[in-house]
Amino acid sequence: MSTSIQLKKVVKRFGAIDVIKGIDLDIEPGQFTVFVGPSGCGKSTLLRMIAGLETISGGDLLIGGERMNDTAAAKRGIAMVFQSYALYPHMTVYKNLAFGLETAGLKRDEIDRRVKEAAATLRITEYLQRRPKALSGGQRQRVAIGRSIVRDPNIFLFDEPLSNLDAELRVQMRVEISKLHERLGNTMIYVTHDQVEAMTMADKIVVLKAGEVMQTGSPLELYNRPANRFVAGFIGSPKMNFLEAKRTAADTIEVAGQSLRLSSDQLGQAMTSVPITFGIRPEHIVLGGEAGQSLGEAKVDLVEHLGGSTSVYATMTSGASLTILAPGQLAIQHGETVPLRIDAANCHAFGPDDQTLRR
Amino acid sequence: MSVSERSAAATGKGESSALARSLRGAVRRNAPGYLFLAPWLIGFLCLTLGPALVSLYLSFTDFDLLQAPNFVGMQNYIRMATADPKFIAAMRVTFLYVILSVPLKLAFALAVAMMLNRGLTGLPVYRAIFYLPSLLGASVAIAVLWRQLFAADGMINSVLAIFGIEGPSWISNPRYSLYTLVVLSVWQFGSPMIIFLAGLRQIPTDMYEAASLDGASSSRQFWKITLPLLSPVIFFNFVIQTIEAFKAFTPAFIVSGGTGGPINSTLFYTLYLYQEAFGNFRMGYASALAWVLVIIIAIFTAFSFLSTRYWVHYDE
Amino acid sequence: MSDEARVLPGQGSDHPYLRSALSHCLLMAASFVMLYPILWMLAGSLRPAEDLFGGGANLIPSQVTVAAYPQGWFGLQVNFGHFFLNSLLISSLATLGNVFAASLAAYAFARLNFFGRNFWFALMLGTLMLPYHVTLIPQYVLFLNLDWINTWLPLIVPKYFAVDAFFIFLMVQFFRGIPRELDEAAQMDGCSPWRIYYKIILPLSLPVLATAAIFSFIWTWEDFFGPLIYISDMNLYTVQLGLRSFVDSSGTSSWNELFAMSVLSLIPIFLIFLFFQRLLIEGIATTGMKR
Numbered sequence: 029m030s031t032s033i034q035l036k037k038v039v040k041r042f043g044a045i046d047v048i049k050g051i052d053l054d055i056e057p058g059q060f061t062v063f064v065g066p067s068g069c070g071k072s073t074l075l076r077m078i079a080g081l082e083t084i085s086g087g088d089l090l091i092g093g094e095r096m097n098d099t100a101a102a103k104r105g106i107a108m109v110f111q112s113y114a115l116y117p118h119m120t121v122y123k124n125l126a127f128g129l130e131t132a133g134l135k136r137d138e139i140d141r142r143v144k145e146a147a148a149t150l151r152i153t154e155y156l157q158r159r160p161k162a163l164s165g166g167q168r169q170r171v172a173i174g175r176s177i178v179r180d181p182n183i184f185l186f187d188e189p190l191s192n193l194d195a196e197l198r199v200q201m202r203v204e205i206s207k208l209h210e211r212l213g214n215t216m217i218y219v220t221h222d223q224v225e226a227m228t229m230a231d232k233i234v235v236l237k238a239g240e241v242m243q244t245g246s247p248l249e250l251y252n253r254p255a256n257r258f259v260a261g262f263i264g265s266p267k268m269n270f271l272e273a274k275r276t277a278a279d280t281i282e283v284a285g286q287s288l289r290l291s292s293d294q295l296g297q298a299m300t301s302v303p304i305t306f307g308i309r310p311e312h313i314v315l316g317g318e319a320g321q322s323l324g325e326a327k328v329d330l331v332e333h334l335g336g337s338t339s340v341y342a343t344m345t346s347g348a349s350l351t352i353l354a355p356g357q358l359a360i361q362h363g364e365t366v367p368l369r370i371d372a373a374n375c376h377a378f379g380p381d382d383q384t385l386r387r
Numbered sequence: 388m389s390v391s392e393r394s395a396a397a398t399g400k401g402e403s404s405a406l407a408r409s410l411r412g413a414v415r416r417n418a419p420g421y422l423f424l425a426p427w428l429i430g431f432l433c434l435t436l437g438p439a440l441v442s443l444y445l446s447f448t449d450f451d452l453l454q455a456p457n458f459v460g461m462q463n464y465i466r467m468a469t470a471d472p473k474f475i476a477a478m479r480v481t482f483l484y485v486i487l488s489v490p491l492k493l494a495f496a497l498a499v500a501m502m503l504n505r506g507l508t509g510l511p512v513y514r515a516i517f518y519l520p521s522l523l524g525a526s527v528a529i530a531v532l533w534r535q536l537f538a539a540d541g542m543i544n545s546v547l548a549i550f551g552i553e554g555p556s557w558i559s560n561p562r563y564s565l566y567t568l569v570v571l572s573v574w575q576f577g578s579p580m581i582i583f584l585a586g587l588r589q590i591p592t593d594m595y596e597a598a599s600l601d602g603a604s605s606s607r608q609f610w611k612i613t614l615p616l617l618s619p620v621i622f623f624n625f626v627i628q629t630i631e632a633f634k635a636f637t638p639a640f641i642v643s644g645g646t647g648g649p650i651n652s653t654l655f656y657t658l659y660l661y662q663e664a665f666g667n668f669r670m671g672y673a674s675a676l677a678w679v680l681v682i683i684i685a686i687f688t689a690f691s692f693l694s695t696r697y698w699v700h701y702d703e
Numbered sequence: 704m705s706d707e708a709r710v711l712p713g714q715g716s717d718h719p720y721l722r723s724a725l726s727h728c729l730l731m732a733a734s735f736v737m738l739y740p741i742l743w744m745l746a747g748s749l750r751p752a753e754d755l756f757g758g759g760a761n762l763i764p765s766q767v768t769v770a771a772y773p774q775g776w777f778g779l780q781v782n783f784g785h786f787f788l789n790s791l792l793i794s795s796l797a798t799l800g801n802v803f804a805a806s807l808a809a810y811a812f813a814r815l816n817f818f819g820r821n822f823w824f825a826l827m828l829g830t831l832m833l834p835y836h837v838t839l840i841p842q843y844v845l846f847l848n849l850d851w852i853n854t855w856l857p858l859i860v861p862k863y864f865a866v867d868a869f870f871i872f873l874m875v876q877f878f879r880g881i882p883r884e885l886d887e888a889a890q891m892d893g894c895s896p897w898r899i900y901y902k903i904i905l906p907l908s909l910p911v912l913a914t915a916a917i918f919s920f921i922w923t924w925e926d927f928f929g930p931l932i933y934i935s936d937m938n939l940y941t942v943q944l945g946l947r948s949f950v951d952s953s954g955t956s957s958w959n960e961l962f963a964m965s966v967l968s969l970i971p972i973f974l975i976f977l978f979f980q981r982l983l984i985e986g987i988a989t990t991g992m993k994r
Contacts, residue, residue: 128892420817430864
């Protein structure tokens, strides 16, 4: 079963400080939504407000169309996986899974059936009699997820669940959680500070900064059409290059001493002479060739050979530094000068208020 | 809250229902906390705060347990200050006891803790042995033992006799009786020692490494590293042990047979308070004595805290 | 607090063995002096009455006899078995109350949000410093009016109201160390605060509950002042009061019996010390207890 969630002007206040500043959000049934943002942006607080672990200072929280602001956490039909897993250390895995069901007063054989089913789903059947201390990080993670599954909730919440795992396990668990979502089809909200997790798992990403929503959209929407400089910089790795620029004509800007032609849609209403910011992703800069337009030249400072791709850190003649991600293995040396080519379609321009320029 | 209630509140029967809603919310938020707190809260109000206030009132009366208290103003306090030689004696004895026993006890505790902290094997065994007297010390049995150790024909004098010294009857000689109790207190240095040990372990080893690379001698390391870094623990032990010393009762009671003798030489303040309250049933006067004790402890604690800025070193 | 050895550099690196041997000698001598009075009492209880003072400082009795034990046991008109049973009952009931009431209050202070929490917490800490003499007389009057004098109730009932704030403080410290996410997970699992308290917090707090129970037991067992003012019927006496009566009633001739009973009165504490030493020492080290 899956349920919709709506936030209407939701506010969280600690004393005189608003940590969540009036957030509006629609989450459709069955959607996998990721809250992403730097630490302190309020993503965990927002999640905990939905869970019922934090009170809501203002606005409305609707779950399945019903106002839930004052409903106890356990009655919201929500399960949550915590960053530290929060497994009860004094109970066996079986007891951990059964605890919520016992609290709800289910019959013993019903509990047993559900626990075994969840354990089978997550391949933790053989650990059921162990204590959490005797499990590896990945196994604990599975138990934590299992504890949410047994309760058959409408909504799953994940609070940075993979941050305590090593890199390899993280990728593996990422895939497992995605598969779980596919199989169960529940509404899920996932909080992370890692934009890669957000990009790979989400149906919908909500980018937060300082208690406000910066942008909401599918991963590719955010990648292709970031609403502002913050989202542009946050989504995508390596980070987008930002260069100072100036509009010189309706469809022309001057960047690093080069004149570039963009579509006038990309430049919107920006005045000439007002400083704007030009953005280009590292993977959209081509070294050499004839395609697109020239962005001048740059001197190579450092080359990182990743095998499948090559990262190049370079300084432009204007003094601005630039990151370039080129596919394949390039035979470039430190100190070399390389010509830079870009395609106007991949360019971004931000106004003085850091919003993306649009018509 | 059910749907109907909610819509009633939302469609607004006016402010009263909004008020009722916020009131209900306040009760719901606070009820569990106060339910859990209830036993303590009842105890605090009925057995601590209430009695303390009543005792403050009684201290201005002539209450004797049999008749209703009569208000006598400051008379109890005036009598204490001007017309009660036993009070003066009790103050003298108690302050002497505090001034002698606390520093000695802490010095022993610190010295032994530092010795134990050197990474000797068998630390847990030594620690346990030194701690045992602290644990047993408050019981009547130990006070009984002490009375016997320092008796005229007790163990101490037997030991002295080996060296040809004829010891006095320590317990029944007013010149020495208090010191036997000081020794009893110092003997129980175990628990401040354990606190010192825990504190010493908090001092990072690399500070000593750096200091010895700089050529600092052991004594310099003690004065410049150990003492400053341990000063919060020393302060803590000092305050706690001083307050405890002011409150000492059992040893004096047993050793003197409840009299505080000989010649009031072991008349601890609390023993005098007990005599006045439960021997002479001067409950009003005893309440005044209790409040004077509170004031003494409060002044002492306040001064100790004020002094910390001159000698206690806190990490930022 | 861990027990592994820690060597501080720069301290006596010239003759490490000599130095440590010296330290051991010193510490062993000190240990002997510390324990000597207790051993002397034990030895004294095993001597014949006439030998006690002639034996002087010697630890080894010239003649070993356990006669003082039965003689002392039945030395008063009520036998010591009675006192031991009384003390055991009082201490057990007081301990139960202390642990229960203190853990409830500590849970509220450590985990629940309610209006005025910090205010009450500050007051609770304030009572740590308050000498009990201040509440003594009104409490006595209160118990007198309740007709509780010469019963055990004044010694037991207050513990069920957590009057000893020290134990609350001890537990608050421990509870705060339990990850809050566990409470939240239990909350998501549908637990009420009460269920979180007894299903999650209490089972995870066994060490501190044990520490509190042990100290509570020992302090009640050793308490002399409380029984002294509230109990006058010898049938209700605690061991401590029994010993006091013994001191008063016995001449010098029965010191060995007094020692025998004193030794017996220390045995429960000593056993607790033997078995729970670690908890006791950790309890002191982490909270800075007075004794």
